[in-house]
Amino acid sequence: MIEFRMPSLGADMDAGTLLQWQVAPGDAVHRGQVVAVVDTAKAAVEIECWQEGRVFELLIQPGDKVPVGTPIATLLEAGGSAETAPRRPAPVAARKAAQPQTPNPPPAATPGAAPATRTRITPVARQRAAELGIDAATLTGTGPQGAVTLADVEAVATQKPAVQPATAQDRHAAMRQAIAAAMSRSKREIPHYYLSETVPMAVALAWLAAYNAELPPERRLLPGVLVLKAVALALGDYPQLNGYWIDGAFRPGPGIHLGVAVALRQGGLIAPALHDVASKPLPQLMEELGDLVQRARSYSLRSSELSEATLTVTQLGDQGVDGVFGVIYPPQVALVGVGRIAERPWVEDGRVCALACAQFSLAADHRASDGHYGASFLAEVRRRLQQPDSL
Structure with a gap:
């Protein structure tokens, strides 16, 4: 028996609200399949399953x-049998909408009273009830015995309002609370160190202009993509910045x-993950x-x-800021900030000239790396951007 649990989608999530099941009891599931939609403080998120099996209980x-x-569902492993598998009690859950109150609640069970009988329900009705998120125990049957x-399930379904995601106003309030909690934890627990370097961008911009010249607007590249690729390639040489601090130790990321x-x-x-950046054209x-945006x-x-980013990059140059010194998003151990690209005084070959530059910063966790390591990483990012052909 495999337990499928409410996943953690980041340090700023402590609970989730189920919006919809995408599977029903008896369905086969495979790795990477979307099985549910869950509402968090930041988004309605499609939840993927990373085990193989067959759905036993929702x-x-x-x-x-x-x-x-x-635990929100159980799966049968290959060779498992529904007849012999134990059933789990449903977890105590807070309902999003208030439930109607019973005017005269039934009296509490007395010692020695006969246990309640299990609801009689046809197999097709049980599966349909699971698909619709209806508790079969609450239904009144019109069939034999x-x-x-x-038909009973469908009749109830037409009367049951669909569960809606949070409104934009509710989500924004919840998001601010979640961000505040995660960033407070970050500043409280992570010994940050900060570095910055001014990176010449003229070569990269010239290469980009030539590359985009013959392309239609929808296929042109933006400078931010060059930055992401340069950071990803540099992380290949500086893996201590690419991963997580968990249980008192650094754990390398499964990829970049x-x-x-x-x-x-x-x-x-919000900072969702762009997967395998170093290996993609x-x-x-x-x-x-x-x-993704x-x-x-x-x-x-x-x-x-929402759960697999190994390092975060924040680019705020379009807001006009020269530099960004961010707060690390736990359990990650580093964050790269990039300011606007603008012409600045620059000394080249003993002469002062105007050169397009951007300020790059690194916020890093001193438990996983030190300033010398971080400085070498920023230098590698700079070097990569001076060779845009290699990106």
């Missing part, structure tokens, strides 16, 4: 809010998955970045995109 219903780590039929800070239109910030990264701003992301 333990919570749409509208239930449960803490991270709570009072059995619940498919960069969290991309996205400002939301209603306010707030620039046009593919540009396409995936555009899709669009889905982040429409609150439609996958659980792997």
Whole structure:
């Protein structure tokens, strides 16, 4: 028996509300399959399953809010049998909508009283009830011997309001609280150190202009994609900045998955992961970045995109700021900040000239690396951007 639990989608999540099941008891599931949609403080997130098996029980219903780590479903492993598998009690869950109160609650059971009989329900009705998130025990059957039929389930479904995600106003308030909690934890627990370097961008911009010259607007690259690729390639040489601090030790990331800070239109910030950045060509990264930003701003992301970033990059140059000194998002151990690209006085070959530059910063966890290591990393990012052909 495999327990499928409410996943943690970051340091700022302590609970999630189930919006919808995408599977029903008896369904086969495979690695990476979306099995549910969960509402968090930041988005309605598609939850992926990372085990192989067959759905045995769905333990919570749409509208239930449960803490991270709570079992929400069970799966049968290959060769497992539903007849011999033990059933788990459903977890205690907070309902999103208030439940109607019973005017005269039934008296408490007395010692020696006969236990309640199990609800009679046809197999097809049980599966349909699970799909719709309806508790079969609450249904009244009209079939033989009072059995619940498919028609009974459908009749209730037409009367049951769908569970809706949080409103934009509610989500924004919850997001600010979640961000405050995560950043407070970060500054309290992580011994930050900060470094910055002014990086010449003229060579990269000239290469970019030549590359984009013959392309239609929808296929052109933005400078931010060059930055992401340079950071990812540099992390290959400086792996102590790419990973997590968990249980008192550094754990390398499973790949180079960069969290991309996205400002939301209603306010707030989210940093979903762009996966395997170092190994992807620039046009593919540009396409995936555009899709990720669009889905982040429409609150439609996958659980792997919110939980697997190994380092976050925040680029605020479009806001006109010269530099960004960010707060590390735990359990990550580093964050790269990039300010605006602008012409600045620059000394080259003994002469002062105007050169397009940007200030790059590094916020890093002193438990996982030190200033010398971080400085070498920034120097490598700078070197990569002077050789845009190699990106």
